[in-house]
Amino acid sequence: MRTRMILALLGSCVFACLVSSGSAAEPTAPIKALIVDGQNNHKWAETTPVLQEMMEKSGRFTVDVSTCPPKGKDMSDYLPEFEKYDLVVVNNGWRADSWSEKAMQAFERFVKNGGGVVSYHAADNAWPQWKAWNEMIAIGGWGGRNEKSGPYLYTDKHGNVFRDRSPGKGGGHGAQTEFEITVRDTEHPITRGLPKTFMHGPDELYSFLRGPALNVQILATAHSDKSNGGTGHEEPMLMTITYGKGRVFHTVIGHYLAQIKRGSFVTTFLRGAEWAATGKVTLPVPAGFPDQAYPPGE
Numbered sequence: 001m002r003t004r005m006i007l008a009l010l011g012s013c014v015f016a017c018l019v020s021s022g023s024a025a026e027p028t029a030p031i032k033a034l035i036v037d038g039q040n041n042h043k044w045a046e047t048t049p050v051l052q053e054m055m056e057k058s059g060r061f062t063v064d065v066s067t068c069p070p071k072g073k074d075m076s077d078y079l080p081e082f083e084k085y086d087l088v089v090v091n092n093g094w095r096a097d098s099w100s101e102k103a104m105q106a107f108e109r110f111v112k113n114g115g116g117v118v119s120y121h122a123a124d125n126a127w128p129q130w131k132a133w134n135e136m137i138a139i140g141g142w143g144g145r146n147e148k149s150g151p152y153l154y155t156d157k158h159g160n161v162f163r164d165r166s167p168g169k170g171g172g173h174g175a176q177t178e179f180e181i182t183v184r185d186t187e188h189p190i191t192r193g194l195p196k197t198f199m200h201g202p203d204e205l206y207s208f209l210r211g212p213a214l215n216v217q218i219l220a221t222a223h224s225d226k227s228n229g230g231t232g233h234e235e236p237m238l239m240t241i242t243y244g245k246g247r248v249f250h251t252v253i254g255h256y257l258a259q260i261k262r263g264s265f266v267t268t269f270l271r272g273a274e275w276a277a278t279g280k281v282t283l284p285v286p287a288g289f290p291d292q293a294y295p296p297g298e
């Protein structure tokens with residue numbers, strides 16, 4: 001009798017623990033986010049504080065920052081405590097040194113177990129040799145990426161998705177320009193309520209991104225104009241990817257400060273980050289989008 005009662009108690013505790021310890025954040029509790037940076041051909045030391053500011057001012061996130069050692073230095077002690085967070089925002093970029101095997105495995109475990117990730121702009125230039133990273137971002141550019149990295153992913157003007165496996169480079173962009181972003185899924189939590197098309201920029205319009213392109217949904221595209229060194233195709237601008245139980249939001253926009261303070265970036269970034277962490281979006285599309293004032297929440 002006594003044993004049975006203890007077992008029942010234990011059972012209900014296990015159940016309660018399982019229910020309450022899911023890795024996704026509760027719908028309304030602050031999302032614990034970590035920005036990782038430190039090696040990027042972009043000015044990570046200037047963009048990270050602005051990303052942090054917009055996340056905190058949205059009222060939805062608390063944000064810590066983990067900066068890796070400078071390029072060429074010993075990475076063996078760099079090991080962010082990913083498991084303490086709901087979300088990791090990656091602000092590393094082109095030619096970033098590889099993390100240690102230990103750190104890469106910890107990050108892979110974090111995402112596989114349900115952690116959220118945002119791949120921000122040049123993060124998809126980073127780590128061409130890291131198989132799991134390429135699977136998390138679906139597509140990336142530069143760093144020697146080519147047809148061996150996977151297909152070039154794009155859509156036609158109707159949103160039909162193509163995977164082009166013919167030989168060629170991975171990664172390109174023309175001169176910075178203003179461009180129109182077209183939402184391809186108006187029902188996804190991240191894009192629901194956004195105008196079907198909206199302006200962004202001036203910014204780099206990434207093209208020719210290649211990769212495994214698995215478990216990826218293209219939420220929004222922009223036309224890459226041949227007159228500006230482009231492909232003539234619609235290029236993915238906002239994507240979601242699943243990796244194990246984890247959710248990844250991949251935004252290719254946001255080159256530098258002027259670009260990330262644009263309402264088009266702020267709203268899609270924050271909503272994408274919230275979705276990656278929780279699977280839901282509560283942050284509204286602000287009045288005046290995409291020309292609302294920066295920072296949000298003021």
Ligand code: ZN
Nearest residue numbers: 042122204255
């Ligand atoms: Zn850039």
